[in-house]
Amino acid sequence: MSDAALAVRGLTVHFRVRRGLVGSRVVRAVDGVDLALGPGETLGVAGESGSGKSTIARSLVHLTRPNGGTITLGETDVTSLRGAALRRYRRRMQMVYQDPYDSLDPRMTVRDAIGEALAVRGLSRDRRPGEVARLLSRVNLPDALAARYPGQLSGGQRQRVSIARALAVEPDVIICDEAVAALDVSIRAQVLNLLKDIQRDTGVAYLFISHDLSTLRFVADRVAIMYVGRVVEHGPSLELFAEPLHPYTRALIAAVPSVTARGTKRLHLAGEPPDPANPPTGCPFHPRCPEAIDECRRVRPELTVVGPGRSVACHVAVRSFRSPRSAAEPSR
Amino acid sequence: MISIPESEAAAVVGVGETAALAEPRLWRRALRSLAHDPVALLSVLFILLLVVVALFAPWIAPHNPLEQFPNGLSDVGAPVAPGARFWLGTDQAGRDVLSRLIYGARVSLLVGVVATGLASAIGVVVGTVAGYAGGIVDSVLMRVTDTVLSFPILLFCIALIAVTGPSTRNVVLVIAFAYWTYLARVVRSQVLSLKEREFVNAARTLGVRHATIVRRHVLPHLWPTIIVYGTLGIATSILIEASLSFLGIGVPLPQASWGEMISEGQQYFQTAPWLLVAPGVALILTVLAFNLAGDWLTDLMDPAEREGGR
Numbered sequence: 160m161s162d163a164a165l166a167v168r169g170l171t172v173h174f175r176v177r178r179g180l181v182g183s184r185v186v187r188a189v190d191g192v193d194l195a196l197g198p199g200e201t202l203g204v205a206g207e208s209g210s211g212k213s214t215i216a217r218s219l220v221h222l223t224r225p226n227g228g229t230i231t232l233g234e235t236d237v238t239s240l241r242g243a244a245l246r247r248y249r250r251r252m253q254m255v256y257q258d259p260y261d262s263l264d265p266r267m268t269v270r271d272a273i274g275e276a277l278a279v280r281g282l283s284r285d286r287r288p289g290e291v292a293r294l295l296s297r298v299n300l301p302d303a304l305a306a307r308y309p310g311q312l313s314g315g316q317r318q319r320v321s322i323a324r325a326l327a328v329e330p331d332v333i334i335c336d337e338a339v340a341a342l343d344v345s346i347r348a349q350v351l352n353l354l355k356d357i358q359r360d361t362g363v364a365y366l367f368i369s370h371d372l373s374t375l376r377f378v379a380d381r382v383a384i385m386y387v388g389r390v391v392e393h394g395p396s397l398e399l400f401a402e403p404l405h406p407y408t409r410a411l412i413a414a415v416p417s418v419t420a421r422g423t424k425r426l427h428l429a430g431e432p433p434d435p436a437n438p439p440t441g442c443p444f445h446p447r448c449p450e451a452i453d454e455c456r457r458v459r460p461e462l463t464v465v466g467p468g469r470s471v472a473c474h475v476a477v478r479s480f481r482s483p484r485s486a487a488e489p490s491r
Numbered sequence: 492m493i494s495i496p497e498s499e500a501a502a503v504v505g506v507g508e509t510a511a512l513a514e515p516r517l518w519r520r521a522l523r524s525l526a527h528d529p530v531a532l533l534s535v536l537f538i539l540l541l542v543v544v545a546l547f548a549p550w551i552a553p554h555n556p557l558e559q560f561p562n563g564l565s566d567v568g569a570p571v572a573p574g575a576r577f578w579l580g581t582d583q584a585g586r587d588v589l590s591r592l593i594y595g596a597r598v599s600l601l602v603g604v605v606a607t608g609l610a611s612a613i614g615v616v617v618g619t620v621a622g623y624a625g626g627i628v629d630s631v632l633m634r635v636t637d638t639v640l641s642f643p644i645l646l647f648c649i650a651l652i653a654v655t656g657p658s659t660r661n662v663v664l665v666i667a668f669a670y671w672t673y674l675a676r677v678v679r680s681q682v683l684s685l686k687e688r689e690f691v692n693a694a695r696t697l698g699v700r701h702a703t704i705v706r707r708h709v710l711p712h713l714w715p716t717i718i719v720y721g722t723l724g725i726a727t728s729i730l731i732e733a734s735l736s737f738l739g740i741g742v743p744l745p746q747a748s749w750g751e752m753i754s755e756g757q758q759y760f761q762t763a764p765w766l767l768v769a770p771g772v773a774l775i776l777t778v779l780a781f782n783l784a785g786d787w788l789t790d791l792m793d794p795a796e797r798e799g800g801r
Contacts, residue, residue, distance in 0.1 A: 220696045249698035262689040266711045275707070279697050321693070328697060 164233065164331045164364040165196040165219075165252070171227035172214050176436065186436045188214040190388035191228070193462075196332065199362040203379030203396065205372055205411065207432050211388040212368045216336040219366070220254050221245060233331065250279055250328035257337035259317035263309040269295070269320050270305040276327035294323040298353060315346035319353070326357065334366045339374060351378055372415050376400050381468070384408045387435050387443045390462055394469035404465065404476040406448050442474070450475050517791075524791055531787035534780040541777060545597045553578070554587040556594040556747045563587070570763040580765045582755065588769050591747035595770065598748045599777065602663055602732040607724035609667035611674055611717055618678025619713070623686060623705055633679065640672040648731055649740065657740045666728045674720050681716055685709050715792030719785055726781035733774055749774045 172189040189211040196202045204212050217223040219230060221240075230238045237248050256262035263272055270291050277287045292302045298319040309317055318338065325333050335354070339347040355378065358365065369375050375382055375396070382399050384392040384407065392405040403409045410428045430447045433439055439446055445455040454474045462472040465480045525532045544551055554560070554577075563571055563585025573580040579588040621632040639647075651665040685691060685708070694704050735741030736750030744751065749770040756766030 220692075222692055222695065246698040246700070249696055252696075254693070254696050256689045256693065258689055262693050264690040264694075264708050267707075275694065275699065276697050279699060324693070324697075 163195050163231070164198045164200070165194070165366070166231040167192060167194040167215075167219070167228065168231075169193065169228035170215065170218065170225055170230065172211070172218050172223060173226045184436045187388050187438070188435060189218070189225070192385075192388075192390055194366075194383060194390075196364045196366060198331070198364055199358060200381070201358065201365040201367055201379045203367045203369065203375035203382040204385060205369060205375055205382060206385035207370065209387075209432055209435065210385040211435075212370075212385055213336055216254060216334045216366070216368055219334055220252055221249065251330050252332045252334065253325035253328060253330040254334040254336060255318070255321050255325055255338040257340055259314045259321065259341055260309075262321050263317055263324075265309050267308070268305065269307055269309075269312070272309075272320065273305075273324050273327050276324045280328050290327070294327055295320075297326065297357070298323045315342055315350060318342060318350055322350075322354070322357070326361070326363075329361075330363060332364045332366060334368065336368045337370070338367075340369065340371065347374070354378065372400075372411055384411065387432055387438055389443070389472065391444065391473065392471045393462070394466075394471075398466075398469060404469070404471040404480075405444075405473045406450050406475070407444050442472075444473075521791055524787070528787060530783055534783040534787065537776060537780040538784060541596055541600060541780075544593055545600045548593050548597050552587075552590040552593040554590040556586060556590040557745055558587075559585040560587070561585070570759060570766060572763070573765055579769045580763065582752075582766055583759055583763075588752075588765060591752060592749070592769055592773055594747040595749045595752060596773070596777075598659070598742050598746065599729045599732060599774075602659070602666065602742075603725040603729040603781075606663045606666035606670065606728040606732075607721050609663070610670040610724060610728075611721050613667065613671035614674025614720075615678050615710075615713065615717060617671065618675040619682050619705060619709065621675070622679040622682030623701070623709065629679075632675075636672045636675050639669065640676070642669070644669050644727075645731060645734055648735060649738065652735060652740045657735075657743055659742050659746075662732055662735055662741050666731050669731075670724055670727065674717070674724070677716055677720060678713055681713060682709055685712055715788075719788045719792060722781055722785035722788055726778045726785070729774070729781070730778055 170189055170192045171187070174186040174188055175183050176186055177183045192211070192215060194202065194204075194215075204215065206212050214223060218225045221237075225238065228238070229236055232248060232251055235248065237245075240248055263269075267275075270288070273291045273294055274287045277290055282290060288305075291305055295302055295305060300316060300319050300323070304312065304316065304320075309320070312320065318341075321338075322333075338354075339350050342350060351374065354365065357363065365378070367375060367378055379396045381394065382396050383390045384399075384405065386407050392399065392403065392408045394404075399408065400412060403412055407428075414428075428447055433443055433446065439456075440459075441457050442448070442451070442455040442460050445451040448455065452475060458474070460472045460474050460477070462470050463477045464470045465477060471477060525535065560577075560581065563577065563581040565571055570583055570585075571577055571581045573588075577587050577589070579592065582588055582591070617632050617636065621629040621636075642650075647669045648665050651668065652661060655661045655665065691704060691708050694708055699707075732741055732748070733750030733753070736748040737754040739751075739754065741750055742748040752770035753767060753774070756763070756770065760767050
C-alpha cells in the first residue's frame with residue numbers, strides 16, 4: 160500500500176438525474192471501481208463513451224465528489240478533504256485535459272499560465288521566469304512562446320503548455336484524460352513520446368484515459384477496460400492485448416484497424432452500451448455478448464483474479480480458466 | 492500604405508496556425524471596424540462630442556443657463572425665437588435654450604454614467620457570487636433579483652423617488668437600484684458557463700483559491716458583457732432620468748435637465764416649438780447614439796469571434 164502512488168478502492172459516483180416535475184433516477188456513472196498506480200507507472204483506462212472513464216478522472220482531482228469509496232494518495236486518504244487541506248494536496252495530482260482549446264485561459268499568456276502554477280508551488284516572483292523557461296524547454300517549446308496567448312498556438316503547442324503547467328507543481332500523478340485525442344496523429348506520437356521521456360526523468364505516474372486502444376498499447380504498463388461504470392478486465396498491457404479474456408475487450412481490440420492482422424475476421428458489436436441508469440440484469444454486457452450463457456443473464460460477474468496481475472469479470476472467461484486447456488482457445 | 496498591416500497579419504497567422512488573436516489588438520480592431528462602419532463612427536463621435544460639451548459646459552455655453560434675460564422675452568412676454576443672439580431661442584422665463592441644453596447634457600451624462608456604473612458594480616457582484624457559488628446562495632440572490640426585475644422599471648423608480656424625495660443623488664441611486672438586475676442576470680449566466688470551462692477546472696486542480704480564480708479567470712471574461720450592457724444602460728438611465736424630470740420628480744429646479752425642458756416646453760409648443768424640439772432632438776440623438784454604439788460593441792466583442800470558436 161505504501162509504495163502505491165495512487166490507490167482507489169470501491170470508487171462510486173452516482174448522478175441524480177431529474178425526470179419531469181417529480182421523481183428522479185440515479186445514473187451509476189462509476190460503480191465500485193478499484194485502481195492502483197505505482198510511482199513511475201502508467202495505467203491505461205479504456206472504454207466507450209459513457210463508460211465512466213472521465214468521471215473517474217474528475218473525482219480523482221476533486222472536481223466531482225464521489226458517493227463512495229476511498230482515494231489514497233501516497234499514505235493519505237484524500238477522499239473527503241476540503242478547504243485548505245484539499246488545496247495542499249491538489250498539486251500532487253494533476254490533470255491534462257482533452258480539449259487543448261479550452262484548458263488554457265485565452266486571456267493569459269503562456270508565461271502567466273505556467274506562472275500561476277509556480278505561484279501555487281510557492282516559488283518567489285523573481286524565480287518564476289527562469290522556471291518557466293526550464294519547463295518550456297522540458298516540453299520542447301521555445302522560450303519565445305512564453306509571451307504568446309493560447310490563441311496564437313497550435314493544438315499540439317497548447318497541449319505541451321498544459322503538460323508544462325501540470326509539471327510546474329511537481330505532481331506525483333498526472334491524469335491524462337483523452338489528452339492526445341484531439342491531436343493529429345503525427346503530433347500525437349510526439350506528445351506521447353514526450354510524456355514517456357518526462358516519466359523516465361521524473362518518475363511521475365500517469366493515469367491515462369483513452370478510448371483509443373492503440374494509444375494505450377503504446378504508453379500503458381497496465382490497462383483496465385471499463386464497461387458501464389465497472390472494470391471488466393484488467394491486466395498488464397502486453398498480455399491483455401496479446402490475449403484478451405473478456406469478450407468486450409476482444410471486440411474493442413478487433414475494432415482497431417491493424418496492418419499486420421489484415422484478413423482476420425472483424426468482430427462486430429451489435430447495439431449500444433446500455434443506459435447506465437437502467438442497466439440490464441446480470442452481466443451488463445450480455446445483450447451484446449456473442450458468448451453469453453444463461454448464467455450471464457441472471458448473475459452479475461465479479462472481477463475475478465485469473466492470473467498474476469490479471470483479472471476479468473466474465474463467467475465464461477473465468478470458467479474456461481478454471482478448466483485448463485479449453486481456456487487457451489476460447490471459442491470464437 | 493494599406494498593404495503593410497495586411498502582410499503583417501498574414502505573417503502572424505502563418506506562425507500561429509490559428510488566426511483568432513485576442514485582447515492585445517482590441518484597440519486596433521476597434522479602430523479598423525469603425526472605419527468600415529459609418530453609423531457606429533457617427534455614434535461614437537457624437538458621444539465624444541457630448542462628453543466634451545458636458546465637461547466644458549461653462550466655457551462652451553454662450554450664456555448663464557439660469558439667467559433670465561430682460562430681452563429674452565418679446566413685448567407680449569412670449570419666448571424669443573432662435574436668432575443671432577439666442578441661437579436656439581429663449582424659454583418662457585427668458586433663459587437661453589442652448590445654454591440650458593448644454594448644461595442639461597451634464598445632468599444626463601452624469602446621471603447616466605454614475606447610475607450605470609453603480610448598477611453594473613452591484614450587478615456584477617451579485618451575478619458573479621450567485622453563478623460561482625451556486626446552490627442556496629444562488630437561489631436566494633436570484634429570487635431577490637427576480638423580485639426587483641418583476642417591477643416595471645419606470646414605475647419602480649417613480650415609487651422609490653416618492654419615498655426618498657427628488658434630488659440628483661436620489662435619482663442616480665434609484666436608477667442604479669432598479670437597473671442592476673439586468674446585468675446580474677446576464678453575468679450569472681456567463682459565470683455559470685465560465686465555471687465549467689476547463690481552464691477554470693485546471694486552476695482549481697492546481698489548488699488556486701476561489702477568490703483568485705474569480706479575479707483572474709472569471710472577471711476578465713466579463714468585461715465585454717459589462718461594457719456592452721453598460722453602454723446600453725447609459726441610454727436607459729438617461730431616458731429614465733428624463734422621464735422622472737418630465738414628471739417633475741427628477742433633478743430639482745431650476746437646474747436644467749432635458750426632461751424638465753421637454754415638460755415645460757410642451758405648454759408653449761404651439762407658439763414656441765423650439766422649446767420642445769431642441770431638448771427632444773438632443774435626447775433622441777443621445778439615446779440613439781448610445782444604443783448604436785452598444786450594438787457596435789456587441790459585434791466587436793462577440794466572444795465566439797474573439798476566443799477561437801468558443
